[in-house]
Amino acid sequence: MRVFLTGATGFVGSHVARAYAAQGAELRLLTRSTSNLSSIEGLSAELVQGDLRAAESLRNVLHGCDALVHVAADYRLWVPDPADMYRANVDGTRDLLRLAREVGVPRVVYTSSVATMGFTTANIAVDEQTPVSEADMIGHYKRSKWLAEQEAIAAARAGQHVVILNPTTPIGAEDRKPTPTGRIVLDFLNRKFPAYVETGLNLVDVKEVARMHVVALERGTPGERYILGGENLTLKQILNRMAALSGLPSPTMKVPHAVAMAFAFFDETITGKLRGKEPRATVEAVRMGKKMMFATSAKAERELGFQVLPVDGALRSAMEWFVAHGYAPAYGTAA
Numbered sequence: 001m002r003v004f005l006t007g008a009t010g011f012v013g014s015h016v017a018r019a020y021a022a023q024g025a026e027l028r029l030l031t032r033s034t035s036n037l038s039s040i041e042g043l044s045a046e047l048v049q050g051d052l053r054a055a056e057s058l059r060n061v062l063h064g065c066d067a068l069v070h071v072a073a074d075y076r077l078w079v080p081d082p083a084d085m086y087r088a089n090v091d092g093t094r095d096l097l098r099l100a101r102e103v104g105v106p107r108v109v110y111t112s113s114v115a116t117m118g119f120t121t122a123n124i125a126v127d128e129q130t131p132v133s134e135a136d137m138i139g140h141y142k143r144s145k146w147l148a149e150q151e152a153i154a155a156a157r158a159g160q161h162v163v164i165l166n167p168t169t170p171i172g173a174e175d176r177k178p179t180p181t182g183r184i185v186l187d188f189l190n191r192k193f194p195a196y197v198e199t200g201l202n203l204v205d206v207k208e209v210a211r212m213h214v215v216a217l218e219r220g221t222p223g224e225r226y227i228l229g230g231e232n233l234t235l236k237q238i239l240n241r242m243a244a245l246s247g248l249p250s251p252t253m254k255v256p257h258a259v260a261m262a263f264a265f266f267d268e269t270i271t272g273k274l275r276g277k278e279p280r281a282t283v284e285a286v287r288m289g290k291k292m293m294f295a296t297s298a299k300a301e302r303e304l305g306f307q308v309l310p311v312d313g314a315l316r317s318a319m320e321w322f323v324a325h326g327y328a329p330a331y332g333t334a335a
Helices: 011-022 052-062 082-103 139-157 180-189 206-219 235-246 257-274 283-289 298-304 312-324
Strands: 002-006 026-031 045-049 067-070 107-111 162-167 169-171 200-205 225-228 231-234
Touching (some): 002 011, 002 052, 011 026, 011 206, 026 052, 067 082, 082 107, 082 139, 107 206, 162 206, 169 180, 169 206, 180 235, 180 312, 200 312, 206 225, 206 298, 225 298, 235 312
Parallel strands (some): 002 026, 002 067, 026 045, 067 107, 107 162, 162 225, 169 200
């Protein structure tokens, strides 16, 4: 089976590439001229250069492929030019799906995000049927992923074989960029997490997310969305887990959302707009934090054989990888 995979040099995508390689797939991986290839080092794969914002150039690359697995996305909570994010996430997805239809790629797996779900401020786990609309999307990243997912749903309704996966918050080794979630781990390890806000996340082992990308090609129902999640935890619980694994102290001071919002506004204005650098905190992130991003993966468990795994192993892998690769200092073992 020949698979064309986008996003292979990213965090989730590199794990997906290795999952397909382990199954003997012939890989054709999309890279950019600026891509760091260290995450796919040692893989037997054909590397092709291209850009989602110029998807037409990928037409010939898709010829002869048995599947398109579209993992790539511009995943940032702060971006100086939002239009660039929409070109990659929305236009790029629409164009790739069209090209796959035109050249006859029989199956597609599209990696969406749990960000497209209808979360509330209540402590309720959402599922694929929870009502949601574009108005519920906070910030450009969520909105762009929601719009891209609508393109995938529309393509499936028109007869294209497209299965949609919605990972929650993947965690594990090889988060080189790192992702916004990886930064939480890094800030904790670097003793830059003096306080926390009341919010909730669902953490999922990135290796199980990768395994589902292989399974979904065979068992997924076209047009269906599948949440891939793990444990529902408050931010404080996540910090406590990392404290238990590392022996480092967990912050005890809780910051009201209003204070966090004021800091984010200041940081985004000074660091982002005036200095042109990525701020440590953003207004969008604080607004998102008001909602408890808890979810259930019962549908994926039932239909795909997804496994909800304890998150401690993935957290430990992430922490150990960051330390081993110089992102953070070594820590002692908890007693």
